[in-house]
Amino acid sequence: MSETAIPRNGKSANTRIGATQASPATATRPSPITLTSDVRTPTSDSVVVRGACPHDCPDTCATLVEVRDGHAVGFAGDPDHPFTQGWLCAKVRPYLDRVYSPDRLQYPLRRAGAKGSGEWARISWDEAIAEIAHRWQAIIAEHGAAAILPYSFSGTLGLLQGSVAGVRLWQRMGTTDLDGSLCGIAAETAVKMTLGASWAPDARDVPQSRLVIIWGHNPASTSPHFVPFLREAQRAGAHVVVIDPRRTTTARSADEHLRPRPATDGALALGLMHVLFNEGLHDEAWLTEHSIGWEALRERAQAYPPDRVEAITGIPAETIVALARRYG
Ligand code: SF4
Incomplete structure (x- = not known):
């Protein structure tokens, strides 16, 4: 974090004191960004510290904290950050x-x-560290360092403590190696094995899109910082399609909402591919250069003509054809 003297005029947190935060579902750009709490105008005895939310959350919201006499007295999202734009989630807004x-x-x-009795006695940091170190030394002496299995994840540790400092300690000790949480790394490995990498488009490119397909995802609830970019794309004329069995908040604001029966997404994807391949809407040169097995996939898609996919998914065949043509 760095301490910054925030100007009292112009584009700063202090010009937007006590404003109400926009709902992510209705947030728009480039309207003025509102703050979550009152980072008050710094006085001669206070400073504003720029920081970032430490939670295990990919958005890493930029924050402003006003500090006076060693105490935080104001806290808000940083409206000048290009992606998070001053919006903090409800969990973090009342952070102080x-x-x-x-x-x-x-x-x-x-x-x-x-x-379970709830009885605790306060001890000093020196006592706590010495006690833990003593136990570890006894385990290492008897069984070796590999008998210790560190099991933790990021929580509110931030990158430095969560991904660097702890790992260095375990490696130095020679403990058993565990890649953080079991669920996260399992999902990440599956995505890489299926798609090659866990890539996604840059949200800042979305306003240039003519078609946005949101499949099995409800960003209005789970990716609120994406929504202003989506709204900007809609204002610029983008056609937004949500594919989700549920009538989500995001689906309610889309141009089209396709509701496949639960667990029939695969058939819908193959039906769309059927139309793309059969109408020559695919890019053979690109597929040849960037993928493997696309000819086999084309064969597989032949078993999923739109009529059959309609019977499986409940989505009308003409809707499937129209989306494939729009996509292609
Ligand atoms: S959305 Fe919430 S948890 Fe995530 S980075 Fe922002 S303030 Fe932190």
């Missing part, structure tokens, strides 16, 4: 309440009664 909560654990405690 959490930071200064009397319930926050601030020092080590040692259990002083039976498990």
Whole structure:
């Protein structure tokens, strides 16, 4: 984080004190960005610190914290950040309440009664570190360092502590290696094995799109910073199609909502490919250069003409044909 003297005039947090945050579903660009709380005008004895949300969340919202006498007195999203644009989620907006909560654990405690009894005794950091180190040394002496299995994930550690400092410690000790959470790395591995890499388009390119297909995804709830870019694309004339069995918030604002029966997405994808291949809407040169097995996929898609896909998915054949032509 860096400390910055935020100008009192012009485009700064202080010009938007106490404004109400826009709903992500209705957020638009380039309308003025509103703040989540009152980062008050810094006085001569306060500074504004630029930072980022430390939660395990890919958006990494940029934040502004006003600090006076060593205490945070104001907190808001940074409206000048190009992607997060001053919008913080409900979990993080009241962050100072959490930071200064009397319930926050601030020092080590040692259990002083039976498990579950809720009896704890405060100990010093030196005592806590010495006790843990002593136990680890005993395990290493008897069984070797590989007998220790670190099992943690990012939580609110941020990149430096979550992905660098901890890993360096475990590697230095020679413990068993575990790649963070089991669920995250399993999903990531599956995506890479299926698609080659976990890539996605840059949200800032979306406003240039003529067609946006949102398949099995509800960004209005789970990717709110994407929504202003989507709205900008819609205002520029993009056609937005949501494919989702559920009538989600995102689906309600789309130009088209296709609702396949649950678990029939694969048939729908093959039906779209059937039309693309059979009407010559695919790019053979690109497929040959960038993929393997596309001819076999073309053969597979022949078993999924639009009429059959309609019977499987419940989506009318003419809708499938129209979307494939729009896509192609
Ligand atoms: S959306 Fe919420 S959790 Fe995610 S980075 Fe922003 S403030 Fe943090």
